[in-house]
Each structure stands twice: as structure tokens, then as C-alpha cells.
Amino acid sequence: MTPDTVMTIGRGALELALALAAPLLLAALVTGVVVSAFQAATQINEMTLSFIPKLLVMTLVLVIAGPWMLRILISYTRELIMSIPGLLY
Numbered sequence: 029m030t031p032d033t034v035m036t037i038g039r040g041a042l043e044l045a046l047a048l049a050a051p052l053l054l055a056a057l058v059t060g061v062v063v064s065a066f067q068a069a070t071q072i073n074e075m076t077l078s079f080i081p082k083l084l085v086m087t088l089v090l091v092i093a094g095p096w097m098l099r100i101l102i103s104y105t106r107e108l109i110m111s112i113p114g115l116l117y
Contacts, residue, residue: 029115037108044104048097055089056082 063078 033115040104044100048100051089051093051097052086055085059085 059082060078063081067073067077
């Protein structure tokens with residue numbers, strides 16, 4: 029296994045991790061901005077107020093995007109396992 033192969037596999041893993049985390053992180057970001065705008069408008073400064081909406085939105089995103097995320101992860105893992113014989117020379 030060459031260093032280029034290791035770098036290619038590592039880059040693919042990082043890209044996959046970013047693609048899988050992006051929906052959850054974006055949902056949390058948007059929810060946090062909306063809740064913060066609501067808190068600023070109503071002058072409610074409760075730190076725990078943003079936790080429950082973020083939790084609910086992230087659960088909803090996992091329910092909606094979960095099958096897609098699982099398919100992508102299984103596909104990557106299958107490709108990685110199938111490429112093992114070609115990597116060992």
C-alpha cells in the first residue's frame with residue numbers, strides 16, 4: 029500500500045464524514061439562528077430554550093435523511109472492503 033493510496037482512502041473517508049454530518053449540522057445551525065432571533069425579538073434570554081428545538085429538528089432530519097445516510101455509509105464500506113485484495117500486494 030502506497031502513501032498515495034492511504035491519502036486517497038483517508039480523503040474519501042473525510043468527504044464521506046462531511047457529507048453525512050452536513051444535514052444534521054445545517055439543521056442545527058438554522059434552528060439555532062431561528063431560536064436566537066426569537067429570543068432577541070422577545071428578550072427571553074434562556075440558554076436552555078434552544079436545546080429542545082434543536083433536538084427535535086435533528087431527530088426529524090435523522091428520520092428523513094437516515095436511510096440515505098445509511099445507504100451511503102454501507103456503499104462506502106462495501107467498496108472499501110471489496111478493494112482490500114487490490115490494496116495488499
